[in-house]
Amino acid sequence: xxxxxxxxxxxxxALFVVGVAIVAGxxxxxxxxxxxxxxxxKLATYECGVDPVGEGWAQSQVRYYVFTYLYVxxxxxxxxxxxxxxxxxxxxxxxxxxxxMFVFLGFIALGILYGWRKRVLTWA
Amino acid sequence: MTDAPSYLSPTGxxxxxxxxxxxxxxxxxxxxxxxxxxxxxxxLVVTFGALAGxxxxxxxxxxxxxxxxxxxxxxxxxxxxxxxxxRAPIGRSADLDSGNRPAAALVALATAAVLVTVVVDGFxxxxxxxxxxxxxxxxxxxxxxxxxxxxxxxxSVLLLAALIGAIVLSRTDIRGRG
Numbered sequence: 066x067x068x069x070x071x072x073x074x075x076x077x078x079a080l081f082v083v084g085v086a087i088v089a090g091x092x093x094x095x096x097x098x099x100x101x102x103x104x105x106x107k108l109a110t111y112e113c114g115v116d117p118v119g120e121g122w123a124q125s126q127v128r129y130y131v132f133t134y135l136y137v138x139x140x141x142x143x144x145x146x147x148x149x150x151x152x153x154x155x156x157x158x159x160x161x162x163x164x165x166m167f168v169f170l171g172f173i174a175l176g177i178l179y180g181w182r183k184r185v186l187t188w189a
Numbered sequence: 190m191t192d193a194p195s196y197l198s199p200t201g202x203x204x205x206x207x208x209x210x211x212x213x214x215x216x217x218x219x220x221x222x223x224x225x226x227x228x229x230x231x232x233l234v235v236t237f238g239a240l241a242g243x244x245x246x247x248x249x250x251x252x253x254x255x256x257x258x259x260x261x262x263x264x265x266x267x268x269x270x271x272x273x274x275x276r277a278p279i280g281r282s283a284d285l286d287s288g289n290r291p292a293a294a295l296v297a298l299a300t301a302a303v304l305v306t307v308v309v310d311g312f313x314x315x316x317x318x319x320x321x322x323x324x325x326x327x328x329x330x331x332x333x334x335x336x337x338x339x340x341x342x343x344x345s346v347l348l349l350a351a352l353i354g355a356i357v358l359s360r361t362d363i364r365g366r367g
């Protein structure tokens with residue numbers, strides 16, 4: 066079955082809508098069927114039976130930021146590997162394209178090397 | 190470039206594009222007006238998602254999925270971590286408005302006006318017919334590695350600089366000389 070470009074993405078969209086409808090439908094049916102009798106005790110955050118004190122803490126260590134940033138770097142890296150992988154073996158590209166990609170990877174590897182030397186990658 | 194078809198009878202594709210654009214603009218307005226910082230990051234997901242939809246409708250498949258992978262995936266995670274590194278306000282913050290609000294709105298409107306003027310003036314009635322597969326990974330690859338190698342290599346230096354900057358900023362035990 067051939068749908069064409071937009072037709073094939075319409076199928077993706079239909080699947081997405083069905084997925085959302087199933088999740089929303091399940092939660093909605095749950096809400097319709099269950100009894101709702103909230104008390105302050107039921108709404109309290111449960112932590113091993115001990116009453117919570119104060120507000121939630123979401124502040125985290127700054128060193129996690131490097132790991133998030135490394136993830137961004139690798140994501141950008143991978144994104145450029147896809148188009149490169151489709152063309153570098155094609156006629157008219159060859160060795161030059163291969164070297165170009167390794168120059169790109171080399172620059173990024175320098176950053177990883179720097180982080181490694183500064184012991185960012187170890188868990189202290 | 191060929192002659193443009195009439196604007197008076199938009200195709201379904203054009204209507205979907207306009208609707209996605211409206212979603213992107215509306216979600217972007219919510220990003221800057223919401224009182225909850227984490228919600229701003231989540232509205233940004235909607236904005237980027239709508240933008241990815243726009244790219245898909247324009248047959249720029251690869252760019253659309255890169256938008257989802259990099260912006261919806263990585264950049265929003267980076268933003269949420271950025272929020273978590275601060276006092277991490279969960280819930281409503283009363284002090285999110287700054288006194289620069291009118292100035293910022295003015296700058297944003299002026300930037301939008303400049304961009305719209307440039308696009309309208311630059312392209313006028315020029316029309317490029319959309320071709321399925323014109324934005325595939327292979328096409329992008331041959332374009333990048335044939336014509337745009339230097340920006341591609343410059344990008345690696347930019348990433349390197351940002352990575353080293355992030356490492357230096359997040360390690361309090363690395364000090365400058367002197």
